[in-house]
Amino acid sequence: MKYKHILVALELSDDSKILIDRAIFLAKTMGGEVSFVHMDGTHGEIYPDLIDITTDVDDIPLKQNSIDxxxxxxxxxDYPIKSFFVGTGDLSNKLHDTIIDNNVDLLICGHHHDFWSSIVSYSKHLINKSPVDILIVPI
Structure with a gap:
């Protein structure tokens, strides 16, 4: 299958570079586009919409150190990033509409192999709500 638009779910750690590398490799191989998404779930859903920080730089619902x-x-x-969506709350709740509205056909996310991830899996929530293929990369 040829993926035309890949969405990468990022967290605020350098582990996200593994996901970016995978997405860029696939996009270069298939001639696809890449977008990023990050959700800050630490304060709940204080802002209902996702903001594309590649085009809207004024009303970003995250702290400046997170944006940096x-x-x-x-x-x-060195690959062009089509969109970079940020928001607050739970990614799985906003995922479906974001994917459909932006013609995404592959979602890439990471999964940590640690104690907490064995108890609470965020990947499971994404799998249950995603209307497209998902590549889950072990981190």
Missing amino acids: KLRTFEDYT
Whole structure:
């Protein structure tokens, strides 16, 4: 299958570079586009919509240090990033509409192999709500 638009779910750690590398490799191989998404779930859903920080730089619902870290992911790659969505709350609740509205056909996310991830799996929530293929990369 040829993926035309890959969405990468990022967290604020350098582990996200593994996901970016995988997405860029696939996009270069298939001639596809890449977008990023990050959700800050630490304060609940204080902002209902996702903001594309590639086009809307005024009303970003995240702290400046989070935005600075996310911008390093844009700088990390030499591949063009189509959109960079950020928001608050639970990604799985906003995922379906974001994927459909942006013609995404592959979602890439990471899964940590640690104690907490064996108890609470965020990947499971994404799998249950995603209308497209998902690549879950072990981190």
